[in-house]
Amino acid sequence: MQLRKATAASAAVLALALTATACGSDKEDGGSGDGKKITIGIKIDQPGIGLKTPDGKYTGFDVDVATYVAKELGYKAEDIVFKETKSADRETAIERGDVKFIAASYSINDERLQKVDFAGPYLLAHQDILVRADDDSIKSPADLNNKKLCSVAGSTSAKNVKDKLAPKAQLQTYGGYSECLTGLENKAIDALTTDDSILAGYASQQNFQGKFKLAGFKMTNENYGIGLKKGDADLKKKVDAALTKMVSDGSWDKAVKDNFGPANYKNEPAPKIGNIVK
Known part of the structure; x- marks a missing residue:
């Protein structure tokens, strides 16, 4: 009697496990659109x-x-x-x-x-720079010489400018792009550089609209x-x-x-x- 009970219980556990496996909707599939992730x-x-x-x-x-x-x-x-x-x-x-x-x-x-x-x-x-909307002093990458250029930690964009285009640019390292934008707005820096798409995304934020502009330099292709x-x-x-x-x-x-x-x-x-x- 005890053996039969144990066997029945084991079968029930196995059935539940098989059911859970069959219904595992959190697993990825090949794109069947059946609710898998x-x-x-x-x-x-x-x-x-x-x-x-x-x-x-x-x-x-x-x-x-x-x-x-x-x-x-x-x-x-x-x-x-x-x-x-x-x-x-x-x-x-x-x-x-x-x-x-x-x-x-x-x-x-x-x-x-x-x-x-x-x-x-x-x-x-393209790699580009972002400047204040009222700043017309930077008309080419060479104009970044002696300007304060924002560099986000770990970014290679500002290094590319300094190594190849404006060796006298003054790199200012910030923790993130938002900090660079604040520095640009407050005139603590003169320009921020990274991909133009990323710059456009930041400049499109409601609190920054109309304050900045892209220079359109197209320094690299990305x-x-x-x-x-x-x-x-x-x-x-x-x-x-x-x-x-x-x-x-x-x-x-x-x-x-x-x-x-x-x-x-x-x-x-x-x-x-x-x-x-x-």
């Missing part, structure tokens, strides 16, 4: 690019692109899990499988292509791509198709206007898939 790496601290707002929402151009691509892969909006992916962690996150793909101001370059694959590009950005696991040709093909559709149906233009419009960002036309501008 897809985890996407983004930035959460870059207004206009990827930002997590105080109420828990995600906004920005990269977020719009990622959401569009996920839907084309068969996922509903509620099935998307956004995961913060810092610049230094992007390749590792893809290699470990922490995310399905990454859309996080992720420039395609030869070094990164050794570790991951890219779909796209979906945006051609081809933003969607990072994928190395060798996943099938996913790359699907993401490229989604990006192509986003451009053709007008969603790409709308996302640019929605996220960068207030800064009068003069964006490049949508790049053709596979066209890496050197």
